[in-house]
Amino acid sequence: MMTAAALPIAALERVRRAGLRTLAPVLRVPVVRRSLVERASRVPALLTAHAAAAFAVALLAPSLSLVLAPLVLGVPHVAADVRHLVIRRRLPRAAVIALAVSAAALLSLRLLAETHAVSEAWAIRSEHALASVCVLAGAFVGARAGGWRWTAWGALAAALVVGVLALAVPRELRIGLVQGHNLVAVAIWLLLFRRGARRALVPVAVIVLGAGLLASGALLGVTLRHGVLSVFGLHLGAAADLIAPGAGDARGLALTTMFAFLQAVHYAVWLIAIPQDDGRPRGRPSLPMTCRALVRDLSPAGLAVTVALMVAVAASGIVMPLRTRAIFLSLVTFHAWLELALLLFFVARDGFGRPKPSDPQATP
Amino acid sequence: MGSSCRLIVAAAVLVAAAGVARADIAPGDVCTAPGQPCQTAGPTFNQPGTCVATTCTRVVPGAGGGAGTMTMEYACNRCLLQGMGGAAGGGAAGAGGSAGQGGAAGAAGAGGAGHAGAGGAGHAGAAGSGAGGAAGTSVGAAGAGGHLGPGGSTGKAGAGGSAAPRCESPGACSLSSGGTGAAPTSFGVLAVVLGISFVSRRRRRNREGDARARRR
Numbered sequence: 001m002m003t004a005a006a007l008p009i010a011a012l013e014r015v016r017r018a019g020l021r022t023l024a025p026v027l028r029v030p031v032v033r034r035s036l037v038e039r040a041s042r043v044p045a046l047l048t049a050h051a052a053a054a055f056a057v058a059l060l061a062p063s064l065s066l067v068l069a070p071l072v073l074g075v076p077h078v079a080a081d082v083r084h085l086v087i088r089r090r091l092p093r094a095a096v097i098a099l100a101v102s103a104a105a106l107l108s109l110r111l112l113a114e115t116h117a118v119s120e121a122w123a124i125r126s127e128h129a130l131a132s133v134c135v136l137a138g139a140f141v142g143a144r145a146g147g148w149r150w151t152a153w154g155a156l157a158a159a160l161v162v163g164v165l166a167l168a169v170p171r172e173l174r175i176g177l178v179q180g181h182n183l184v185a186v187a188i189w190l191l192l193f194r195r196g197a198r199r200a201l202v203p204v205a206v207i208v209l210g211a212g213l214l215a216s217g218a219l220l221g222v223t224l225r226h227g228v229l230s231v232f233g234l235h236l237g238a239a240a241d242l243i244a245p246g247a248g249d250a251r252g253l254a255l256t257t258m259f260a261f262l263q264a265v266h267y268a269v270w271l272i273a274i275p276q277d278d279g280r281p282r283g284r285p286s287l288p289m290t291c292r293a294l295v296r297d298l299s300p301a302g303l304a305v306t307v308a309l310m311v312a313v314a315a316s317g318i319v320m321p322l323r324t325r326a327i328f329l330s331l332v333t334f335h336a337w338l339e340l341a342l343l344l345f346f347v348a349r350d351g352f353g354r355p356k357p358s359d360p361q362a363t364p
Numbered sequence: 365m366g367s368s369c370r371l372i373v374a375a376a377v378l379v380a381a382a383g384v385a386r387a388d389i390a391p392g393d394v395c396t397a398p399g400q401p402c403q404t405a406g407p408t409f410n411q412p413g414t415c416v417a418t419t420c421t422r423v424v425p426g427a428g429g430g431a432g433t434m435t436m437e438y439a440c441n442r443c444l445l446q447g448m449g450g451a452a453g454g455g456a457a458g459a460g461g462s463a464g465q466g467g468a469a470g471a472a473g474a475g476g477a478g479h480a481g482a483g484g485a486g487h488a489g490a491a492g493s494g495a496g497g498a499a500g501t502s503v504g505a506a507g508a509g510g511h512l513g514p515g516g517s518t519g520k521a522g523a524g525g526s527a528a529p530r531c532e533s534p535g536a537c538s539l540s541s542g543g544t545g546a547a548p549t550s551f552g553v554l555a556v557v558l559g560i561s562f563v564s565r566r567r568r569r570n571r572e573g574d575a576r577a578r579r580r
């Protein structure tokens with residue numbers, strides 16, 4: 001019997017198949033067919049297309065991307081974090097508990113700061129101290145589990161640098177974390193999940209080129225003359241106050257357009273590239289297959305919570321987009337630290353390559 | 365060197381760094397929710413205040429794409445000290461109108477009730493009687509902008525009255541420095557590290573005990 005949840009999925013699958021049938025003549029072209037069937041080609045192609053679209057939006061309506069992307073894609077992105085870095089990696093129970101406790105503590109600190117129960121300065125100092133320990137512990141535990149090879153020492157050194165900076169120059173590190181978090185997603189995909197190194201160079205080149213062009217300010221005139229600067233009440237200048245403080249008037253705007261681009265790219269990495277590369281190597285999973293894998297990984301309750309949070313954030317975003325965005329981004333700061341800790345853990349333990357043990361039964 | 369020792373050494377470096385940690389965390393006086401309390405007010409961006417919507421400016425490349433620049437105004441939020449009066453509003457008096465009845469010189473903005481701000485960033489009315497900003501009330505409410513005079517043609521309402529301290533461009537904000545508040549953090553880090561080290565050593569001893577038992 002078809003459940004209520006399966007009905008819209010089946011309908012969407014029919015739409016998808018109809019779309020594929022319509023595109024059949026194009027899909028018969030060998031190059032197109034190969035690039036869509038072989039995952040090693042499909043994922044870089046999809047990521048390149050998304051990066052190109054993200055570049056166009058960041059150039060012409062950066063505020064649109066800055067406001068809308070977190071409200072719509074923020075929750076699924078955090079869920080993808082948990083799914084692909086924790087659940088599918090079948091980490092030891094103690095590690096999962098430690099991660100959950102750390103995430104809860106970091107989230108609580110942001111909650112206390114948002115409700116003004118503690119000062120922002122105290123919250124950030126405490127958050128950085130705790131996060132530094134998490135990152136250091138991630139690299140250390142990984143190094144211990146995988147043997148003290150050179151990648152382990154590298155991960156430990158990186159963790160130490162991050163920890164020292166987080167405590168010594170918290171403001172600067174915070175801004176660095178905001179900007180660098182988007183690149184951490186690309187690094188996680190490149191170092192841990194991507195298949196086919198040469199083909200991955202194309203999206204990486206597009207991302208680097210796009211980010212460089214926007215950051216250089218060479219295209220800022222285009223944004224200022226032809227772009228929409230204020231969307232949902234967020235002006236590009238106001239966004240730059242928060243994202244690139246101290247960078248100067250024009251450079252701050254340029255860095256903010258770059259941030260809008262990289263933020264959109266990082267959502268594409270977490271919601272398209274990593275899920276597909278963490279799945280089976282050939283073929284396109286249908287929507288029901290993808291949904292079944294989601295339920296298997298997140299559990300029905302976990303998936304229900306994720307969907308409920310998605311709806312809540314989106315609904316609140318319709319009423320008060322800027323406030324919702326600000327609170328949401330503040331509360332989910334913990335995931336940036338945990339991504340960093342887990343990246344260093346896997347690099348220290350397994351070197352560069354697919355994190356082990358990956359559960360072969362769990363692939364969609 | 366044992367694994368636990370390595371962790372302790374690494375953590376010690378972190379704790380040492382915490383000792384010299386600076387307290388300048390807040391990104392200037394920026395805040396996100398107008399009307400809500402904020403904690404980034406004051407000259408060193410660490411005092412409680414209220415988030416106020418105001419107008420900020422940035423100097424950006426000119427529209428022609430050449431070497432010229434133009435000023436871009438945008439709505440922004442700033443965290444202003446509680447109880448601070450509005451600063452002088454209106455800025456300079458408006459220049460007299462060139463046509464019609466001619467604008468009277470705009471009155472200078474009245475001083476704020478509290479501390480006088482460092483000057484509102486209001487643009488003077490280019491023409492017409494640019495009435496100065498009204499006195500700020502309690503929390504640096506923005507003064508009313510200058511009205512366009514009857515003879516004015518291009519008078520621009522002065523966005524006066526925003527209280528100081530005000531940072532027109534984040535780039536101009538200076539960072540504070542100091543060593544306050546790092547000690548509790550350091551102790552916290554140290555406590556966590558010692559805890560991890562203790563648990564780690566205990567587990568190792570247990571494992572060694574199990575291994576000895578198996579050998580026997």
